[in-house]
Amino acid sequence: MKYYIAILLTAILTENFVLSKFLGICPFLGVSKKLKTAVGMSAAVIFVMAMATAVTYPINKFLLVRNNLEYLQTIVFILVIAALVQLVEIVLKRYIPALYNALGIYLPLITTNCAVLGVVLLNVEKASADAAFGFAASMFNSIGAGLGFMLAMVMFAGVRSKLEHANVPKFMQGLPITLVAASLVSVSFLGFGGVIENIFG
Amino acid sequence: MAEKKTIGQEFRKGLLTENPVLRLVLGTCPTLATSTSMVNAIGMGISVTLVLLCSNMVISLLRKVIPSKVRIPAYIVIIASFVTILQLLVKAFVPALDAALGVFLPLIVVNCILLGRAEAFAGKHPVLASAADGLGMGIGFTAAVFCMATVREFFGSGTLFSGADSLLGLFGWTSFTGVDVFSHIPGMEPILIFILAPGGFFTFGLLMACANRIAERKGRQKAQLRDCASCPMAAGCALRADNETEKEGAEA
Secondary structure (H helix, E strand, O other): HHHHHHHHHHHHHHOOOOOOOOOOOOHHHHHOHHHHHHHHHHHHHHHHHHHHHHHHHHHHHHHOOOOOHHHHHHHHHHHHHHHHHHHHHHHHHHHHHHHHHHHHHHHHHHHOOHHHHHHHHHHHHEEEEOOOHHHOOOOOHHHHHHHHHHHHHHHHHHHHHHHOOOOOOHHHOHHHHHHHHHHHHHHHHHHHOHHHHHHHH | OOHHHHHHHHHOOOOHHHHHHOOOOOOOHHHHHHOHHHHHHHHHHHHHHHHHHHHHHHHOOOOOOOOOOHHHHHHHHEEEEEHHHHHHHHHHOHHHHHHHHHHHHEEEEEEEEEHHHHHHHOOOHHHHHHHHHHHHHHHHHHHHHHHHHHHHHHHHHHHEEEOOOOHHHOOOOOOOOOOHHHOOOOOOOOOEEEEEEHHHHHHHHHHHHHHHHHHHHHOOOOOOOOOOOOOHHHHHOOOHHHHHOOOOOOOO
C-alpha cells in the first residue's frame, strides 16, 4: 500500500504534470480563468486519464507487447483515447445526464490533450522499466497525475483572479504576465522535491 | 491557383508574422519541455518540421477524399503514422536525442501545431501551398524553441550547444561537443533554475513580452491565447460559446 501511496503523491506533488513535466499547458493557460471551468475541466481530465489507462494497459500488455508490436503504441493509444472519449460522451449523455452536464463540454477537448496521451505513454514506459509497476500502479499514477493537474489548475485560477486586479506594466499584460505567474507557482512546487522519498524511504 | 509568389508568402508567414509559438500560441507544451538545451531544441524542431511537412502534404492530397465529418480522426491517423516513422528513425540514428526528448517525441501526435495547421490550412489548400505552410510553420517553431533554449542553456547550465555530438554524429562529426562558457570565467555559476520548470515558464513569458512589443511597434495585434480560434477541437466544443458570451455554462 505504501508503494501505491508513494506513487500517487509523487504524481501529484513532485512530478506534477503541468508544473514540472509541462504536459497539458494549453488547458492550464486557457481554461484557468474561472474557478468553475478549471474544476470542470480537471474533473474531466481525471476521469478520462483513469479510463484511458484502464483500457490501454491490457491492450498494451496482451496485444502489443505479446506480438512485438510496441512500435505501434503511439498510433494505437491515440486512436483508443479518441474512440474512448467519444464513447464516454455518448454513454454519459444517455445514462448519467447529471455527470454529462458537468463534464460533457470538456470531453471533446480532451482527446488531443497531451496530458492524457502523456500519462498513458509514461505508464507504459515505467512498466517496462520496473516489473513491480503493474496495473494498480498505473491506475494510481494516472489518478495522481489527474489530481495534480486539478491542484495546479485550481491554484492557478486563484492566482489569476488576483492578477486581474493587479497593475501590470503594459508590455507584460496578457499572456507574458500569466506565464511569469505560472513560473512562480511552479517554483512553489519545487519545494516538494525529496518530500516523498523522505516520508516513504 | 497557387502562384510562385503566394507560396513564398505561405512559407514566410510562419517565420514571423504568424509564428506558431510566439504569435499563434500553439504547441506550448513541447516549447517549454524541449528548450532545456539548444541541441534538444534543434532536434525537436527538425522532428516537428518533418512531421508537419509530410502530414500537411498528405492531408492536402487527401482533402477531397476525407469526408468532413471524420476529418479529425483521419488527420490524427495520418499524423500518428508519420510520428511513428519518425520515432523509429530517431531511435535508430540519434538514440541520445530519443532519450533526451523522451515522451515528447510521441507526443508530437497531439501537438496542436500539427492538427491546427491540418484543420486551418492543409485541409483547404493545394499541395504546394500546404507544403510551404508546413515548412514555414515548422521552421518558425524551431526558431522560437531555439531562442528559448539559447537563453535557458546559457544561464541554466552555462554552456552553448552542449551535447552537439549526438546530432552531428549523424554526419560522422563528433569532435564538437559544445562550448562551456561559464567555466572560462572565474566566479561564474550557472543559475540552475533556468533549466528547471519555473525557468521555462519565466523565459517563455519574457520572450512573449518581447514578441508582443515588436508586434505592437509594427502595429499588429498582441499574441493572445486564442482559446478556440486555432484549436482543432473547437467545432465540437461548447466552451467556445462560453468564452464568447461569458455568460452561461452552455450546452453543446
